[in-house]
Amino acid sequence: MKAQNKQIGTPMNRVDGRLKVTGAATYSAEYQLPGLAYAVLVGSTIARGRVSSIDTRAAERAPGALAVITHFNAPKVPGFAKGQNPSQPPTAGQPLQVFQDDKVRFNDQPIAVVVADTYERARFAAGLVKAQYVQEKHQTDMTVGTRQAFQPTQARKNPKSPVADYQRGRADAYQTAPIKLEAEYIIPTEVHHPIELQAVTAHWEAPDRLTLYDKTQGTIRTRNDFAKEWNLPEANVKVIATFVGGAFGNGLHSWPHESAAIMAAKQVNRPVKLVLSREQMFTMVGYRPYTWQKIGMSATPDGKITALTHEATGQTSTYEEFTESTVQQSRMMYAAPNVNTRYRLAALDVSTPIWMRGPGEATGAFALESAMDEMAHQLRLDPLEFRLRNYADQDPENGRPWSTKFLKECYQMGAERIGWSKRPLTPGTLRDGDWLVGYGMGVGTFGAHRSKAQTSARLLPTGTVLLQCATTDIGPGTGTAMTQIAADTLGLPPEKIRFELGNSQFPTAPTQGGSSTVNSVGAAVQEACLALRDKLRQLAAASNSAFAVAQKEDVVLADGYLALTGNPAARANYADLVRQPDDALVTVESKPSEEQKKYSMYSFSVHFAKVRVQPLTGEVRVSKLVSCADAGTIVNLKTAANQMKGGAVGGIGMALMEAATIDNRFGRYITKDLADYHVPVHADAPAVEVLFVNQPDPHVNALGTKGIGEIAIIGVAPAIANAVFNATGKRIRELPITPDKLI
Amino acid sequence: MATNPETDLPPTNHDEARRSFLRQSSLLTALALVPGPVVHAASAELDETVAAAFEKMPLKLEINGKKYKFSVEPRTTLLDLLREQLHLTGTKKGCDYGQCGACTVHVDGQRVNSCLSFAVMHEGKKITTIEGLADGDKLHPMQEAFVKHDGFQCGYCTPGQIMSAVACVREGHADSEAEIREYMSGNICRCGAYANIVAAIQEVKQGGQKV
Structure with missing residues (x-):
């Protein structure tokens, strides 16, 4: 088999495209099960205190009602009884044990679940549940929370933790420098809001066998969490x-609604x-935490950063410490001699956050990349030139070489495509009729992570490899990418590959998150295909000596038979190869190599934005975005x-629209739907030009991939904020940039 | 339940329950003529089930070319009828407030947010859902274009986008990129595949195929 990529690198249509456009793709709330009942959660109406009583009588008598579960009558959950919620918290604390006590920790905390035979009846009955509370004083205000911020437990216990304080050179060295800036930046709470509502269908197929049709990013993680929670063998x-x-x-955390549905199904x-x-x-189901940040930076008159300090405080709940890598980019992006970072948490009476696309890095990049623009402006330097003068040729955090870094190439390609040369150095000077026009850039980076992953490969009698x-x-498009990888590895057309996913009974894979799926699973698919080919060659060698002496690379899997390049006579049919059903089956586990530790492995991106701002109304329109990625x-x-x-x-949503707002008097969101919480719609989405360096990284895996998902958004919001500054001369340091902030 | 084509109409469970109830209780039948006492009875916890039986309404719909006769609660939305009773789950629930467009279907050829209309409001009307768009195995040109231009990622908003896109072209609102963006803005794609969706619609419009 010759290593030639016929499918990898092509714009192949998705293998599941037809299912998606015909409505035949089945999501977690769409499985038809006999006797299916419907559950609706009732949330608390206070933010902190205790539930003193719940009147469920009317709900229980409502037509079709099957059960009302509260902490007064909830079934025993064996995993909870051990004292810990086995739904692993991100770092410290204990996830909510739903219906296990009378404590209210946040507004809309589930306090009851109502089950009925139809959805309408369940919803109606849920409205009949009435709770009485003993209210306590709550705190949901981040301006207060920030003043009471604390170091995460994980960092206190382990100074090497990624969220521990970091220092190289002198700390806060910018403070005594002649050319310096100090600025605070705020990102409000943002909510993932996938269009599919979070849904789970729980089915006890036997008293000790549970099936979940669940909206999760990790079937194995979810399986392990609920196996522990219900004290079941993982296989059950x-x-x-x-x-x-x-x-x-x-979908990166297990949530109370899942436990509630499982309890209800049991009941x-x-x-x-x-x-x-x-x-x-x-x-x-989590959100991107409200985060306060401060950047301190100093530079020489010719544009060399001498010191950088990045502080951040992120919102978390009172019962779990959610942490993320908000300050990471400041440690490794620019070659400054004095750098320090501090990451803190503020515990409020809210539910627990969870990573939202680009997670902390996207939050952090808003502060860092805005500050880069501010310093460039102060120095009267082009922001791109300023970044080039501080380009890190090796990882300044640890001195290691980059596995690959083509960020300069990205800068060049992107600047050319957006027309960066038209950017005025003096803000507020470029006009298009009544509108002000500006250009901005923002850089993103995210670790090229790879975890161990398993995949099985089986040759079917039809000649298809499953x-x-x-x-x-x-x-x-995981299934599509894996099909392409398998097709090229085996030399088969993609129609002869079937890749199945989304089932915890399949070989183990990491959770889909952190831009790591192709890095991890792609490698496993490639290795499984190679192992299958070798196994088939060995089977063929038993009866055909030509295969025994053949070079591995010359073995070709054709349409259901094995052949040898340059030897047309050698041929082993499926029936010759496969005597026992599992003869043509292999399962491999693919792991990152130790050699990787010698390198710093990151994906990089740069985003260039062109915006138009209407000076009278403060309306911002993004007219063009160019996104360039070095993603292997x-x-x-x-x-x-x-x-x-x-x-x-x-990133447009982050920059211009998204903010979940709490009325701190009640500790309750006043943004409750997509009319209040704005996300970009068709009319907000400009032409986005995407450019890839498309150079393989030889160290992450044999495919050369580095990951795309996060760097796609990291750096976009500051690019837009910087473009708004270039258009108007107004520096907005608190997102979103709504019209009121510009007029 | 309640999926019988009009040509063959055995009673549904709910119809049966309702009839047997009517036979059993002439007193309560009289109550049915007086909405006030029924409501009162319900709130007095006399018998919510009684009220529920009376609250069902007959409904005829033609869905994807097939005629159906139902007995539905008036509070059942067209969306929930499609998804939960007919298992036509191609029509998606994304917000239940008419804000995201995932539930878009055609009612007598017009695009409608099925979450915002009660099923009983559509007596005698023709409903087309994503499942009724293709001609057998042959995809509708808009479906083909969405596949070709990758007008989706997770695929959840896709049926609504496609139903809206077909209507957008039929309405004559697909003459420019800007016009498409404006008239498709009721359909949110959180994955952000907007540029590809617009490209798909433009191709169908410019291809001049019958939509």
Whole structure:
């Protein structure tokens, strides 16, 4: 088999495209099960205190009602009884144990679940549940929280933790420098809001066998969490997530609604479907935390950064410490001698956040890349030139070489495509009729992570190779990319590959998150295909000596038979090869090598924005975005470009629209749906031009991939904010940039 | 339940329950003529089930060319009828407030947010869902174009986008990129595949195929 890529790098259509355009793709709330019942959650109406009583009588008597579960009558959950919620918290604390006590920790915390025979009846009955509370004083205000910020437990215990304080050279050295800036930046709470509502269908197929059709990014993680929670062997819990209608991170944690549905299914002894409402998506399945940041920076007159300090405080709940890598980019992006970072948490009476696309890095990049623009302006330097003067040729955090870094190439390509040369050095000087025009840039980076992953490969009698892996596809096109990788590895057309995913009973895979799926699962698919070919060659060698002496590379898997390049006589049919059903089956585990530790492995991106600002109304329109990525090998040009465009649209939301707002008097969101919480629509999405360096990284895996999902959004919001400054001369340091901030 | 084509109409469970109830209780039948007491009875916890039986309404719809007769609660939305009773789950629920467009279907050829209309409001009307768009195995040109231009990622908003896109072209609102963006703005794609969706619609419009 000659190593030639026929499919990798092409814009192949998605293998599941037909299912998606015909409505035949089945998401977690769409499985038909006999006797299916419907569950609706009732949330608390206070933000902190205790539930003193719940009147469930009317709900229980409502037509079709099957059960009302509260902390007064909830079934025993064996995993909870051990004292810990086995749904692993991100770092410290304990996830909510739903219906286990009377404590209210945040507004809209689930306090009851109502089960009925139809959705309408369940919803009606849920409205009849009445709770009485003993209210305590709550705190949901981040301006207060920031003043009481603390160091994460993880960092206190371990100074090497990624969220511990970091220092090279002198700390806060910018303060005594002649040319310096100090600025604070705020990102409000943002909510993932995938269009598919969070949904789970729980089915106890036997008293000790549980099946979940669940909107999760990790079938194995979800399986393990609920196996522990219900004290079941992992093999007895099956998690199905064949199609996931977007997630952007909120499928990275197990949540109370899942436990509630499982409890309800146990109680009524029927499969139970629970779909959150759009309001509940604000409070029950995580969000990007409100984050306060401060950047201090000093530079020489000729544009060398001498010192950089990045501080951040992120919002978390009172019961879990959610942490993320908000300050990471400041440690490694620019070659400054004195750098220090401090990361803190503020615990409020809110639910727990969870990583949202680009997670902390996207939040951090807003501060860092805005500050880069501010310093360039102060120095009267072009911001691109300023970045080039501080380009890091090796990782300044640890001195290691980059596995690959083509960021300069990205700068060059992107600047050319956006027309960077038209950017005026003096803000507010470029006009198009009544509108002000400006250009801005922002850089993004994210670790090229790879975890161990398994995949099985089986040759079927039809000549098709069936691959199975427990990974999920929340939208990037995982199944399509894996099909291309398998097709090239085996030299088969893609029609002869079938890749199945989204089932915890398939070989283990990491959760889909952190831009790592192709790095991890792609490598496993490639290795499984090579192992299958070798196994088939050995089987053929038993009866045909030509195969015994052949070079591995010369063995060709054709349409259901094995052949040898340059030896037309050598041929082994499926029936000759496969005597026992599993003869043609291999399962491999693929792991990153130790050699990787010698390198710093990151994907890089740069985003260039052109905006128009109407000076009278303060309206901002993004007229063009150019996103350039150094993400290693691009497996599918069509789906990869789509992911980049989607990240850019997400960045527009971050920059100009998205903010979940709490009325601190009540500790309750006043943004409750998509009319209050604005996300970009068609009319907000400009032409996005995507450029890939498309150079393989030899160290992450044999495919050369580095990951796209996060760098697609990291750096977009500051690019837009910087363009707004260039257009208007107004520096907006608190997102979103709504018209009121510009007029 | 309640999926019987009009040509063959065995009673549904709910119809049966309702009839047997009517036979059993002439007193309560009289109550049915007086909405006030029924409501009162319900709130007095006399018998919510009684009220529920009376609250069902007959409904005839033609869905994807097939005629159906139902007995539905008036509070059932067209969306929930399609998804939960007919298992036509191609029509998606994304917000339940008419804000995201994932539930877009055609009612007598007009695009409608099926979450915002009660099923009983559409008596006698023709409904087309994503499942009824293709001609057998042959995809509708808009479906083909969405696949070709990768007008989706996770695929969840896609049926609504496609139903809206077909209507957008039929309405004559697809003459320019800007016009398409404006008239498609009721359909949110959180994955952000907007540019590809617009490209798909433009291709169909410019291709001049019958949509």
